[in-house]
Amino acid sequence: MDFDLPREVRLVRRAVREFADATVAPLVEQMEQRDEFPATLARSLGDLGVLGLVTPAEYGGSNLGHLARTVAVEEVSRVSAAVGISLQVHHMATAALGEFGSDAQKAKYLPALCRGDSLGTCAITEPTGGSDLLGMTSTARAVGDGYVLNGRKCFITNCHLSEAVVTVAKTGEGPKGISAFIVEKGTPGFAAGRHEHKLGLRGADTGELVFRDCHVPRENLLGNEGDGMTIALKTIGEGGRPGMAATSLGILQACYDESVRFAKERTLYGRPIAQLQAIQWGVAEIFAELQASRWLCYHASWLKDSGRDCGVESTLAKMYVSEAAVNAAKKAVEIHGACGAMMEYAVQRLFRDAMVCVSAGGTTEIGKLVVARAALA
C-alpha cells in the first residue's frame, strides 16, 4: 500500500502552493472588503494551468486528474477558500463538458475555459432546493430547432463570471424528464441576476441566473434529451462534493497552520501557550481531523482516477471534512483567545468560510442520507 502521492501530484502541490502564496494571498483582504472576484485572477489561474486539470490536452488542459485537482483546490483554499470554491465549481463545468459534450461542444468551450477567458459554472440549484432535483421547476420546451428555457437558478458560484453555463431544466416528467444545456452569456432571455453577499467565502461570485423565454439552439443540448439527471448527479457527486471537500480541507490546513504559529508565538505565564496542555489538546484535535480528512479526500479522488465508483466516498468526504473544518475553525478561534475574534486574524475568516462550505454541494444531512444508504445496503 503506497501512501505517497504520485510525483506529478507532488509537483502540482508545490507549484500551486507557490502560486497561492505569491498571487492569491495579496488579494485576500481586497476580496474580503469588496466581495468581488478579482478581475485578473481567472487569467492567472489559466496561465498556471489549474483550470484545465481535468480536461484532455487536445482541448487545452493538462488532464493531470482528480487527485491533482483535489490537491490544487486544497492548496488554493489554504490561502483563500473563496478562490478554492470558484476553482472547484469551474472544474465541475469542464468535467461535465468533457464527459458529456460532443466533439464540437468540447472544441468550442473547453480551450477558452482552460485559458481562463472566463470561469465555468454548473447551475443546478433552484429556490426549491439543490438536492431535490426532481422538484426543480425550470422548464425547457422543445420548439423547432431548439428549446425555450424558463426558470431561475440560485446560489450559483461564478454566475456573473461565466461566458457559458451548464444548466438543467425539465423537458418532461420523472428522472428521464430532465435535460442539460449549455447557455451562452448574451443569449436573449438569459441574464445573471442578484449578487449574493455571504457569511464567508467573500470574493467568490455567487448569485442567480434567470431564464425568460430563452431560446437555446439544439446543438447546445449537453448529452441527449433526458440525460440531465445523470449529468447533474454525476457532476455534483463526483465533482462538486469532492471539490467542496477539498475546499474544506484547505481551510482545515490553514486552521492548523494558524493555530500552531499562534501557539508558539503567544506567551502566557512566561512561556509560549503551546506548552499548556489545554492548547496542546486543541492542536491535537485539529491535527487529527486534518489527517483523517486528507485521506478521505485523497481516497475518493484516487477512486475517481482509477475509473471506479466514487459517489459514496466523495459524499462521505464532503460530509465529514466540511464538518471537521467547522470544528477545527472553532477550535482555532478558541486557541487564539480574544485575538480570534479580531478581524485582522485569519481564523475569523476561516470560521466564516468553513460555515459556508457545510451547505455548499449538499448539506451534511443529505450526505448522511447517501452514506447511510450505502452503509446499510
Added chain:
Amino acid sequence: MNIVVCMKPVPDPRRWGKLKLDPRTMLLRRDEVPAVINPLDRNAIEQAVALRAAGPGTVTVISMAPREAEEQLAEALAMGCDRAYLLSDAAFAGADSLATARCLAAAIRRLGDVDLVCCGSYSLDGSTSQVGPQIAELLDIPDLTHVTALSLQGGTLRARCATEGGETVYECELPALVTFDKEVNVPRTASMTGIMRAVSAGVTCWTAADLGLSPAEVGLGGSPTQMLNIFTPPAARKGEMLEGSPSQMAAALVAKLGLRRHAS
C-alpha cells in the same frame, strides 16, 4: 542556442530548523528534510528558459546527486527545460566542489554543442561559489559570476556582475558560463502543462562510466578537499549592560570597541 543549467537539490530552507548533523559522518542528514531546487538555480533555469524563447535551441538541466534528485529535475522540466540528466553513481559520494565540477563538465562535454552554461552563484547549503567557475575552467570557457542582468546580442553576452561595493559590466563571446544572483529575475512557477510534459519527458541517468571518468577523478578519491571536522561553534555571545549618563555610556562603548577619537 543550446543551454545547460546545473542544478543542485538543497534542504528546503523553510525546514532548516529540523536540520541535523550526523555525529558519525559529520555530514548533513538530508533525508530528514525534503529537498528543493537550490533557489539561485531556479534563477538560472528562468534565465535559460527565457533566452531559449528568443530562438531555436534546447535547455538541458543536469544535476550530480542521488536518485531522489529526479524530483527536482522533473520540476525543472516542468518549469520549461527540455531535457534532464541525473549524474548518479555510488562512486560520486563524498565529492568536493572540484570533483563535482569534473562530473558536471564531463557531462556538458558529452552533451556537446553547448553555447551557454547557467548556474546559481552559490548553493544554499555549501555556499562555496566554486563549482560554476571550476566547470568553466575545466571546459576552458570564460565565466561571469554573480550576474544580476544579462542580455545577448548575436554571439556576445553582456552581463552586469555584482562586486563588493559596486558592479561591473562585462561583455564576452559564447560559449561561456554564467552564475546568477537572485536579482537577475523572478523564477516562474511550474505550470500544469509543464508538469504533464515533465512526466512524459523523464530523466536520463548517467554514471561515472557513462562520463568516462575514472574512480580517481570522482567522489572522495577525486577530491583534494579533506574535511577533518565540522562543528557548531559554541554560542559564546553574552550581553553586557553599560551604566551611567548617555555620554558616559557612549565613551565606555567606544573604549570597548577599541576605537580612538580622531583629533579634531
